Amino acid sequence: MEPILLYGFPSGSSMGLVAAFERLGQPYRLARVDMLSEMKNEAYARLNGRQETPVLITDDGRVLTETMAIALWLEARDAARRISFVPGTTEADRMHQMIGFVNTGFTAAFSPLWAAFEMEDAEPSTLDVLRTYGRAAVADRHAKLEAMIGESAFLAGDRLTLADTTLIGVARWAEFHRAVDVDAYPRLAALRRRIEAEDAVRFAQAIEDGETPPGNGAFRGHVPLKEVLERFRE
Ligand SMILES: N[C@@H](CCC(=O)N[C@@H](CS)C(=O)NCC(=O)O)C(=O)O
Incomplete structure (x- = not known):
């Protein structure tokens, strides 16, 4: 099967x-x-x-x-x-590190924005707190990811790996929630364009x-x- x-x-x-x-x-x-x-x-x-x-x-x-x-x-x-890369190599370790960062802190930063999106009948002040906090968290994690992106074409080397595929389904939430100005993070913006161009x-x-x-x-x-x-x- x-x-x-x-x-x-x-x-x-x-x-x-x-x-x-x-x-x-x-x-x-x-x-x-x-x-x-x-x-x-x-x-x-x-x-x-x-x-x-x-x-x-x-x-x-x-x-x-x-x-x-x-x-x-x-x-x-x-x-x-x-x-992926051969387990135990420097490249594999870097790929795992990037997957970990993206799947935890980076992804979790969007949680308050999803919570606000899904809330029906919430007080405007509650939505405001969630959105303000969520946008700040997403901006923080964008800045941290921007600093972690190296000179290679993709997150963990010069070809698409599981690190990039983990990122790409989540990164677009920045636009969905209008959380940050994505062009304020030029390395990440360029990386996303390269990933999205892959077959x-x-x-x-x-x-x-x-x-x-x-x-x-x-x-x-x-x-x-x-x-x-x-x-x-x-
Ligand atoms: N820790 C889980 C989180 C998965 C997750 O948050 N999935 C979202 C979609 S991207 C979901 O199913 N959300 C629906 C909901 O929570 O109601 C993982 O990394 O797989």
């Missing part, structure tokens, strides 16, 4: 993992999850108790959640080193947009979410 990645839309961080699967080049399937309407139910909670995407159904039928765990699962299968990332964006891009042949099609949930009914 091919692994199945459950990715969320709209604007899910899991778009980066779709790009990683595509770049890895090994057979995989996808299941599309509408995060606004398909996660807050018992069937989905049986799959992932946190009711979040991404979720990976591995090739031996296990459920694996958490972006970092899925990225490491991919790394372990990347013998051709298309999206695998363009493929993942098209998939998220509901298109059917040709891809490189590794993608074996969508599995309906209902079918995946059915498998984990008990």
Whole structure:
């Protein structure tokens, strides 16, 4: 059985993992999850108790959640080193460091903005506090990431790796929430443009947009979410 990645839309961080699967080049399937309407139910909670995407159904039928765990699962299968480096090398350590920073502090900085976005009937003063705090946190993490970007073309070397795919699904939230002026961070802005120009990332964006891009042949099609949930009914 091919692994199945459950990715969320709209604007899910899991778009980066779709790009990683595509770049890895090994057979995989996808299941599309509408995060606004398909996660807050018992069937989905049986799959992932946190009711979040991404979720990976591995090739031996296990459920694996958490972006970092899925990225490491991919790394372990990347013998051709298309999206990673040989474990134990300086480059691999740097890639892990960047994945860690992006998936924790950088991603978490957006939490108050998502909270405000999802709140219905909140007091304007509550929304104001969340938005002010969120924008400051996003600006802080943008400045820190800007300082961490080195001279290489991508986050951890001169080619796209799991560090870049972890970043790209999240970085666009800056515009979504109008959190910061992205051009005030020129290294990050240029990096994002390079990542977004990669074939695998363009493929993942098209998939998220509901298109059917040709891809490189590794993608074996969508599995309906209902079918995946059915498998984990008990
Ligand atoms: N720690 C998790 C966080 C995953 C996460 O926050 N997913 C978001 C989408 S990007 C989600 O499902 N949000 C929906 C919700 O919390 O209601 C990971 O890194 O995989």
